[in-house]
Amino acid sequence: xxxxxxxxxxxxxxxxxxxxxxxxxxxxxxxxxxxxxxxxxxxxxxxxxxxxxxxxxxxxxxxxxxxxxxxxxxxxxxxxxxxxxxxxxxxxxxxxxxxxxxxxxxxxxxxxxxxxxxxxxxxxxxxxxxxxxxxxxxxxxxxxxxxxxxxxxxxxxxxxxxxxxxxxxxxxxxxxxxxxxxxxxxxxxxxxxxxxxxxxxxxxxxxxxxxxxxxxxxxxxxxxxxxxxxxxxxxxxxxxxxxxxxxxxxxxxxxxxxxxxxxxxxxxxxxxxxxxxxxxxxxxxxxxxxxxxxxxxxxxxxxxxxxxxxxxxxxxxxxxxxxxxxxxxxxxxxxxxxxxxxxxxxxxxxxxxxxxxxxxxxxxxxxxxxxxxxxxxxxxxxxxxxxxxxxxxxxxxxxxxxxxxxxxxxxxxxxxxxxxxxxxxxxxxxxxxxxxxxxxxxxxxxxxxxxxxxxxxxxxxxx
Amino acid sequence: xxxxxxxxxxxxxxxxxxxxxxxxxxxxxxxxxxxxxxxxxxxxxxxxxxxxxxxxxxxxxxxxxxxxxxxxxxxxxxxxxxxxxxxxxxxxxxxxxxxxxxxxxxxxxxxxxxxxxxxxxxxxxxxxxxxxxxxxxxxxxxxxxxxxxxxxxxxxxxx
Ligand SMILES: Cc1cc2nc3c(=O)[nH]c(=O)nc-3n(C[C@H](O)[C@H](O)[C@H](O)COP(=O)(O)O)c2cc1C
Ligand code: SF4
Ligand code: FES
Numbered sequence: 241x242x243x244x245x246x247x248x249x250x251x252x253x254x255x256x257x258x259x260x261x262x263x264x265x266x267x268x269x270x271x272x273x274x275x276x277x278x279x280x281x282x283x284x285x286x287x288x289x290x291x292x293x294x295x296x297x298x299x300x301x302x303x304x305x306x307x308x309x310x311x312x313x314x315x316x317x318x319x320x321x322x323x324x325x326x327x328x329x330x331x332x333x334x335x336x337x338x339x340x341x342x343x344x345x346x347x348x349x350x351x352x353x354x355x356x357x358x359x360x361x362x363x364x365x366x367x368x369x370x371x372x373x374x375x376x377x378x379x380x381x382x383x384x385x386x387x388x389x390x391x392x393x394x395x396x397x398x399x400x401x402x403x404x405x406x407x408x409x410x411x412x413x414x415x416x417x418x419x420x421x422x423x424x425x426x427x428x429x430x431x432x433x434x435x436x437x438x439x440x441x442x443x444x445x446x447x448x449x450x451x452x453x454x455x456x457x458x459x460x461x462x463x464x465x466x467x468x469x470x471x472x473x474x475x476x477x478x479x480x481x482x483x484x485x486x487x488x489x490x491x492x493x494x495x496x497x498x499x500x501x502x503x504x505x506x507x508x509x510x511x512x513x514x515x516x517x518x519x520x521x522x523x524x525x526x527x528x529x530x531x532x533x534x535x536x537x538x539x540x541x542x543x544x545x546x547x548x549x550x551x552x553x554x555x556x557x558x559x560x561x562x563x564x565x566x567x568x569x570x571x572x573x574x575x576x577x578x579x580x581x582x583x584x585x586x587x588x589x590x591x592x593x594x595x596x597x598x599x600x601x602x603x604x605x606x607x608x609x610x611x612x613x614x615x616x617x618x619x620x621x622x623x624x625x626x627x628x629x630x631x632x633x634x635x636x637x638x639x640x641x642x643x644x645x646x647x648x649x650x651x652x653x654x655x656x657x658x659x660x661x662x663x664x665x666x667x668x669x670x671x672x673x674x675x676x677x678x679x680x681x682x683x684x685x686x687x688x689x690x691x692x693x694x695x696x697x698x699x700x701x702x703x
Numbered sequence: 704x705x706x707x708x709x710x711x712x713x714x715x716x717x718x719x720x721x722x723x724x725x726x727x728x729x730x731x732x733x734x735x736x737x738x739x740x741x742x743x744x745x746x747x748x749x750x751x752x753x754x755x756x757x758x759x760x761x762x763x764x765x766x767x768x769x770x771x772x773x774x775x776x777x778x779x780x781x782x783x784x785x786x787x788x789x790x791x792x793x794x795x796x797x798x799x800x801x802x803x804x805x806x807x808x809x810x811x812x813x814x815x816x817x818x819x820x821x822x823x824x825x826x827x828x829x830x831x832x833x834x835x836x837x838x839x840x841x842x843x844x845x846x847x848x849x850x851x852x853x854x855x856x857x858x859x860x861x862x
Contacts, residue, residue: 325723337789337828368723375736375773376829378842409721416732416771419827433731434763435770451725494791494832501833536790567832569791583793587827593770680836681799684850688806 250518252506253480255468255488256349266383268390271351277396279467283359284404287470289320292363296466298474300486305331305422305459306535306565308553317446318364318454326366327455329431330357330463332373332380333415333422336535337587339567341490342460344502346373346380349464350387354410356463358397359470361408364456368409372427375415385412419591423639424457425449426593437595438639461490461566481507485552489566495532496523496572496677507552514551515570523677526572530655534564536584537644539651540571561651576671577656578663581649582610583675588645599642602629606649613660616667623653623660707741708734708752715756727757731767735774744775772826780815780822782860785839788825791832800836800848801825807857820861 264270271277283292297312318326330353334342345353353371361369373381388410391397399407413431420426421436428450430436449455465487469477478486485507491514494500498520505514515521515528522528528543539561541549549559556563571580589603606629609622619625630646637643653660662670676682715734722729734757738749745768754761768774784804788797801823805811808821815822831837834846840856 334830335828338791338832339828340830340832343830368721374830375771376826376839378844411721411729413729414733414736416736416767417773417826418771430732431729433728433757433759433767435766492833494835495794500835532790569794569832571794575794580790580793583788583790587789590827675793675798676796677794679796679799680849681796681803685799685802685806688803692806 250503250505250509250514252504252509253488254504255480256345256352256464256490257502257504261348266348266350266387268351268387268394271349275471276351276467277355279470280355280358280362280396281402283362283470284402284406289363289365292359292470295474296363296469299465299469299477300474300484301462301465301469301477302485302553303459304461304465304489304566306336306537308563311458311462314446314456314458315360315363317444318456320365322454325368325453326364327368327370327450327453328357328360328364328366329370329372329424329427329450329455329457330460331422331424331427331457332371332377332384332460333427334374334377334460335419335422336537336565336567337584338492338494338532338535338569339565340492340494341502341566343377343380344490344492345460345464346377347383350380350383351391352467353384353460353464354387354391354397356466357410358391358401358408359466360456360458360463362406364454367407368411370431370450371410371412372421372431373412373414374422375417377414381412381414388412418593419587420593420639420641423641426639427457428455435593437593438641440638482550482552484554489551489563491551491566491568493519493568493570495569496526496575497521497570498523505551507550509551511546511549511551515546519570522570522572524572526574526677529571529573529575531571532567532569533561535567536569536587536648537640538562538564539647540655542655572677574671574674574677576669576673576675577652577659578610578613578669579673579675581652582614584648584652585610585645588641588648592641592645596637596642598633599637599645602633602642603645605629606645613663614669614673616663618660618664618667620664622664623657626650626653705746705748705752707738708749708756711737711741712756728759730757731759731764732771735768739774744778746776778819781820783822783824783839783841785824785826785829786812787827787829787831787835787837789828789832791828792835792837795835797836800838800853803850803853807853821857 293315301311302308357369415421418436421430423438426436426438445455481487488504488506491505492502530540530542532540541561585607589607592599592603594600630650633642633646659670786801812823812825836848837846
């Protein structure tokens with residue numbers, strides 16, 4: 241059983257983490273006992289597609305995939321009754337570093353995600369829906385595959401759902417290892433059996449998406465919220481969270497935090513309380529240096545910058561960042577930010593699809609510059625060079641991977657310029673290149689190295 | 704002609720039931736995944752056979768195999784260790800985990816042991832950041848790794 245199933249206590253409304261996780265709590269039977277599929281029943285028996293979209297719009301729910309785009313507005317673009325197929329695709333590619341909340345949902349409430357997808361298909365007059373799940377996922381894949389089969393057997397999927405004449409098939413589609421396929425247009429290219437290259441808009445995917453048909457792509461968590469919205473009604477839903485960010489957010493927190501894991505947080509919750517109380521502060525009682533709020537693609541905030549800030553979209557933007565995908569990473573005092581940026585940049589360089597020149601060339605160039613700084617061979621103008629490359633990416637690329645890499649780099653350099661200057665001037669890190677608070681392998685590696693050194697010394701003596 | 708692909712075609716045909724008509728191209732990635740599951744890699748023969756079966760341009764198939772990191776054109780070690788070295792895992796000791804495995808196996812990331820038992824790779828975030836450091840051992844996630852758990856895994860897979 242996965243470790244992500246533990247449900248930490250935290251006050252506030254919970255839509256997802258409101259039941260004890262057991263060996264069987266993900267099953268259809270258990271989900272139904274918790275009231276599952278009642279929203280679908282209500283939709284197919286008593287609602288019109290447009291009413292469903294209206295309710296989702298009224299709920300004010302913002303997409304949970306990273307960009308916080310209003311789900312109702314996206315659905316509203318799809319023209320119903322236009323005599324062509326419409327598709328809905330659940331984005332379960334979860335690849336944004338630091339993010340592991342969709343995995344919790346797929347493992348523990350697969351039916352809730354599925355119910356949301358079926359309701360979305362009803363609202364958008366879709367006959368076929370897709371779940372694009374990242375290729376490495378094993379348990380989440382098996383849980384979702386089992387949920388789909390249970391749903392078919394129970395008449396909740398397939399022809400004539402619940403005897404109402406509404407039909408919907410779901411394809412569970414496994415990716416094959418590519419971060420950029422989490423980007424919606426790349427995902428659809430991948431679903432067509434091609435390499436995952438993002439494409440320029442317009443046309444929007446809701447106009448020309450999968451195989452040129454109108455397609456809605458929503459994140460797992462966005463869709464999992466749909467049964468809640470329909471079940472209790474938009475007005476009730478809006479009572480949770482804050483006016484501009486209704487509902488809850490699944491936050492996955494990791495890094496130097498004492499209690500890493502997935503937490504369901506009501507929007508508007510105190511950021512400091514979350515970090516210092518619910519998550520137990522830093523490992524080893526260290527001080528917090530900075531936070532990466534919502535995946536590496538969001539700008540870091542220092543410990544001071546989250547003071548008095550609440551966890552909701554507008555407040556996070558006012559503080560200088562975004563909540564993004566809810567993939568929060570905590571970094572303790574004493575961490576080398578130059579090496580941290582090296583890790584981040586290596587990632588972007590590896591994942592750039594290579595289609596846009598500024599991204600393809602820029603990622604490689606930044607990677608080389610940071611690597612030489614870390615080797616102690618940095619040049620005095622390398623900081624300016626990194627800014628220059630980052631800024632060249634801003635707004636000139638097809639997808640936001642290029643932009644994000646630039647923002648991540650400039651935010652780290654804006655905050656910790658002195659660490660970069662020190663590294664370049666002295667040829668070494670201000671913090672000894674430290675990335676860990678506790679390193680489970682440090683002792684063992686030192687021992688292995690000592691053993692090798694000893695063996696060499698002995699061999700030398702014998703010779 | 705790839706016998707493997709011939710044998711898998713009835714299975715591929717069954718998958719089509721849930722796809723809309725005209726979605727043959729979409730089977731490319733699932734088919735390659737299934738082929739690799741059986742053979743351990745995708746052979747030239749398999750690509751030829753799939754090209755004939757799906758009626759898709761060879762260039763598109765080659766592009767797909769080159770683009771996605773999970774596809775491999777040559778056999779890997781019997782056990783594939785894939786260590787995440789992204790941010791959260793780095794903050795929890797991924798670098799030394801890689802060094803530890805390198806020392807124990809006598810290979811660098813990207814290499815296979817001479818006896819063909821292990822391939823070591825480093826990969827990007829696997830959505831297991833809260834239980835770092837972690838690695839995949841073939842298809843399975845192993846999390847909150849320590850020298851003791853890694854030793855046990857290596858022993859289990861050396862057999
Ligand atoms: C490089 C890149 C990677 C992305 N990865 C993901 C992902 O793994 N999961 C996800 O839901 N959205 C991801 N997105 C965002 C999607 O493009 C899309 O906005 C989202 O799935 C829409 O869902 P939502 O409106 O429900 O938030 C990514 C975007 C970019 C640019
Ligand atoms: S910005 Fe980068 S990842 Fe995105 S489409 Fe362009 S080259 Fe590809
Ligand atoms: S950073 Fe290693 S699993 Fe996410």
